[in-house]
Amino acid sequence: MTEQSLRSSFGGAAAAYAEHRPDYAQAAVRWALEAAPGRRVLDLGAGTGKLSATLVAVGADVVAVEPDPAMLAELCRTLPAVRALPGSAEAIPLPDASVDAVLAGNALHWFDMAVAGAEIARILAPGGILAGLWNILDDRVDWVAELERVSGSAAIGPRDTLGSWRAATAGMLVPNSGLVARFGSAEQVEFPHGQRRTAESLVATLATRAGMLVMPAQQRDDTLGRIRAFLESRPETAHGEFTLPMLTGVLRARRR
Known part of the structure; x- marks a missing residue:
């Protein structure tokens, strides 16, 4: 499978993505924005609006940019008050110095940073913030570490x-990313962010991962069946709702 096939896999599962993917810890979003010169924020690679919703909740003035039409349609449906535009990290449809922060939720790793770095710097005000946020599983918990092994x-x-x-x-x-000349050194911080799940809803969440979406159907069904059987065998996850131990990790840098 290619990087492009993975990157473009989400549109076909936009409704499932909107239903099952977690939101982001408000404390993480506040920390990402605390050093920004203002409250104008671009959610870049916004998907179905998971991060945009949290940005709205903390009082940011949000514009969302997303390249996939199906994902963008879900965002517009669920967050009609958010200004949402088609576009990509490599071609951002905003004027120079028009936002104080650019945040990307589970998306920064998909960007071609050699190109996107210049675009992000262009639309950021002086001293503006670039931050990537990722929802990550807390594999310090034994059953979560075992889930990682079982899932693949x-x-x-x-x-x-x-x-x-x-x-x-x-x-x-790093130097070959094209960002070092434009941004200072990055900071990494994690924030607790447990999510309520059932075994079935966690299986549905994992089914929206890019690697799962591009799998042949039989292999995907086998993998999801293996995950379901594991969750049904564990006392922590077999009976009704449980809290999935998670964190929101943030990588933050300031525009020079």
Whole structure:
């Protein structure tokens, strides 16, 4: 499978993505924005609006940009008051210096940063903030670590657990990314963010991962069946609702 096939896989599952993907910890969003010079925020690669909704909740003035038409339609349906535009990180449809912060929820790793870096710097006001946010599983919890092993990398991949997130994101602001000349060194912080789930809703959530969406149907069904059987075998997850131990990880840098 190619990077492009993974990146473009979400539109066909837009409704499931909107229903099952988690939101973002408000404390993480507030921390990402605390150093911004103002409250004008771009949610870049906004998907179905999971991060936009949290930005609205903390009082930001939000504009959302998303390249996939199906994902953008879900965003417009669920958040009709948010200004939402078609576009990409590599071609942002906003004027120069028009926002104080650019946030990307589970999306920064999909950007071609050699191109997107210049675009993000262009639309940011001086001293503006770039922050990537990722919802990650807390694999310090035994059953979560075992779930990662059972699920395989298509369902729980790099950046999806605390154990892998820091290493996977630390290299995103490096010399060949085109960002070092425009942004200072990045900070990484994690914020607790448990989510209420059932075994079935967690299976549905993992089914929206890019690696799962591009799998052949039989292989996907087998993988989801294996995950379901594991969750039904564990006392923590077998009976009704449980709290899925998660964190929202933030990578934050300031425009020079």
